[in-house]
Amino acid sequence: MPLYEFNEARPQVGxxxxxxxxxxxxxxxxIGRNCYIGFGAVIRADFGPVRIGDGSLVEENVVIHTAxxxxxxxxxxxxxxxxxxxxxIHDRSLxxxxxxxxxxxxxxxxxxxxxxxxxxxxxxxxxxxxxxGAPAKFKKKVDAGHRRKMDSGLKAYxxxxxxxxxxxxxx
Numbered sequence: 001m002p003l004y005e006f007n008e009a010r011p012q013v014g015x016x017x018x019x020x021x022x023x024x025x026x027x028x029x030x031i032g033r034n035c036y037i038g039f040g041a042v043i044r045a046d047f048g049p050v051r052i053g054d055g056s057l058v059e060e061n062v063v064i065h066t067a068x069x070x071x072x073x074x075x076x077x078x079x080x081x082x083x084x085x086x087x088x089i090h091d092r093s094l095x096x097x098x099x100x101x102x103x104x105x106x107x108x109x110x111x112x113x114x115x116x117x118x119x120x121x122x123x124x125x126x127x128x129x130x131x132x133g134a135p136a137k138f139k140k141k142v143d144a145g146h147r148r149k150m151d152s153g154l155k156a157y158x159x160x161x162x163x164x165x166x167x168x169x170x171x
Contacts, residue, residue, distance in 0.1 A: 006046050014054065018164045032056065032074065036161050045070075052076075053091065057157045067103065075154055079115065087119075090127070094150060110142055112150075 002019065003011040006027035014033035019025065023037045027045040031037065032054035040061040043050055048066045052058065053074035064070060064084045073091035078084065082095045086103040089095065093107050096115035101107065105119045108127030113119060118134035125131050128142040 009045065011043075011045075016161065016165075018161045018168075020060075021170060034158065034161060036157050036164075038062065038080075048086075055154065055158070057154070059097075073109070077150070077153055077157075092150065094153075110147075112142055112146060114139070 002021060002024050004024065004026045009028035011025040011029040013019065013031045014035065016034040017031050019037040020039040022039045023041040025043045028049040029043050029045045031052045034055050035052060036057045038058060038060035041058050043064045045066055048069045050064055050066055050070045052072045053076065055074055056072055056076040058078050059080045061081045062078050066086045068086055070084060070086055072089045073093065075092045076089050078095045079097035079099065081098045083100045085101065087101045087105040087107065089107040090109040092110045094112045095101060096113050096117060098115060099113050099117045101119045102121045104122045106124045107113060108125050108129065110128040111125045112130045113125065113136065114130065114132035117132050117136045119125060119136045123136060125136065130139045130142060131137060132139050
């Protein structure tokens with residue numbers, strides 16, 4: 001497993017979590033139960049802690065780093081190639097592919113950050129809101145359709161985590 005101790009801090013991984021062999025988890029990182037950490041993801045906690053809640057998904061080539069602390073809630077989906085730096089992301093939020101979440105940004109519970117969105121330093125995204133653009137701007141409130149798609153995505157990845165545990169082999 002690609003876990004690296006740094007400065008006497010060791011990553012902690014919850015039961016049922018699956019981590020791709022090409023991911024790199026460094027230092028003071030805590031990952032909850034039943035998470036998915038995709039291929040090429042880098043989670044680097046050498047300046048401060050990174051905490052990821054239960055059931056969260058960190059897709060391929062995501063970069064998470066911190067200068068002070070980064071907290072990612074439960075059942076958060078972080079899309080492919082997103083970058084998270086020193087931010088707070090609350091439960092059941094979605095960070096779209098290739099988005100950038102900058103220092104001290106706060107993403108409210110259930111918020112959706114569209115693909116390729118730039119959330120600026122110190123920007124606060126209200127709960128259950130959809131934001132898009134560079135810089136991120138309010139587009140609309142999260143509706144029942146959004147929630148159904150999120151629930152479907154979370155379920156698909158929960159099934160995928162189970163399948164990876166059962167069938168993934170390095171050859």
